Amino acid sequence: MRIDVSKLLEHLNPAQREAVEHRGTPLMVLAGAGSGKTRVLTHRVAHLIATGDAEPRNILAVTFTNKAAKEMKERIWALLGNSHRELWVGTFHATCARILRGHGHLLGFDLNFSILDEGDQLALAKECCRELNLDTNRFPPSLLLRHVSNAKQNFIDPEEYMAQWAGDYLKGRVARFYALYQEKLKGSQAMDFDDLLFFVLKLFLEHREVLDLYRRRWRHVLVDEFQDTNQIQYRMVKLLAEEHRQVCVVGDDDQSIYSWRGADPGNILRFDRDFPEVRIVRLEQNYRSTRNIIRASSSLISKNRMRKGKDLWTANEPGEMVSV
Template sequence: MDEFIQRELNPPQQEAVRHTDGPLLILAGAGSGKTRVITYRIAHLIHMHGVLPQNILAVTFTNKAAAEMRQRIEGLLGNAAMSLWMSTFHAACVRILRREAEAARLSPQFVIYDTADQLTLLRQCMKESHIDSEIYAPQSIMRRISTLKNELMDSDTFIQEAGDFGLDEIVSHVYPLYQRRLQDHGALDFDDLLMRTVQLMRRHPEVLERYQHRFRYILVDEYQDTNMAQYHLLNLLAERYRNLCVVGDDDQSVYRFRGANVRNILNFERDYPDATVVKLEQNYRSTGTILEAAGAVISKNDRRKEKTLWTENERGIPIGYFCAQDEVHEA
């Protein structure tokens, strides 16, 4: 396995894969082979250090990314990969909440409402509260509730802190009713999955301890896209063994509108002062010209982790641009 890693990976990738215990920040620039590093790191932990697959939690943001990662791991380890916890954040939370339904005060058969279900229920709650959906857009109220849940603010807390004017006043009426109606239907929405899991861990130390012992090694992809709820969940789970490996690139943080907080990755070394930092700066995807242009733009950001992407690829053709007079000309 070690000879294979030495042959297949560049030196920084090898360092990231061979690192075993303690917090690890992998700053992975675009096209730097981060998925390969994550999968080889998992294989290395299992094959070289005897870590049981069921003691590893690997989370990412999309089902597609999780499936690709699992496929690669199975290619390296075969059936040993079957007991890995490898999924999206939400899928991992569903699994935990169903297992711990009694402590979480849920039915194990709870249903999960998608966006359409949420909007339908929210409109019903607005009607019940005599709030005109022509004046206050249901989508705006739903986005606000989503933000509150991602910030771990439940409806009871929000009622105490909400202002008595504007959108928050409306939300203070709708949010508690919306949560009661979800409960009546035996349902959770996507944001509940994260919030309720964090609440479960905080309120039941024995449950938290059980999952801390289970997840002795935690790996997180696209860490720059995590929100507050995900941040706190990861830190709770990693608190005992502190074997938290996060992979990401603050330069690629583009989901603030969905609650992502780039400070999670920027402050990782503050949260874990003993963290090892590995930079993956060799790009395998782009030409030198593209990397120079991208570097010139992103270097203007004064709140970033310093990194310089480079490539052994050819320089490529010069970058062209087109200035349109208006949207018709652009089309």
């Protein structure tokens, strides 16, 4: 595999190029929609390999949604000229499933554990409600599952949940439900989506040798759509990168669309605090939207108090007027 380094840099604007070439400290790229964040990430992966700064096997590139992962994967393979088994690119969930297939036995899981989809989950939840004699009008299974999901995303296990909420009318029942639900999952060697993340974090915290293995392997950790990461994903990234500190996160501090899935926009501020030597690059040119959309969204965005400032501009046509 030979990649021409100067060709790689040719189709990048100066800020994008800076982010792709940056080495030595953690990197955070902040930009609005359509400003080439994914382009930076994919080119950075190819650039690390092309310059010899990293072997494909030493790179982990992750993101939150299947759609973003698919896009990232296709664009990286296109730049590299072919796909590469040793280079891990995918969603956090797929990455975690792969880790657990390798080391889940340390937590008592069969290596070919099954992964429940939403339908299976609901069926299992109903079974738990029946066994616990829970009135499903007052405690709909889907609501119980949401509480469980929330707990898992905050890395709270059934025992801790019970200890915290035993005396509470609603959450005390959630606690009993959570305990039984987990027991049944374990009994049938199954995990739900939240378990994939939960158990990898547990694995990393309780089995340092596994964490060390992946720390040594993934000398470069890159995260796309960073604004959508939840607490567990953030802790995972931090654990993997806090020693070598070769981490690049790319995100939009104005558009977390997954707060209902535990995404925590505070992760952008947290990253700044946990990696104080971070280099921050802002991409301020937009390639997708027309000028009027940029102007309208900038004026809305400037009212968002959490953001770390950035300005947007585009060389594109003005386009239709925007009404909001």
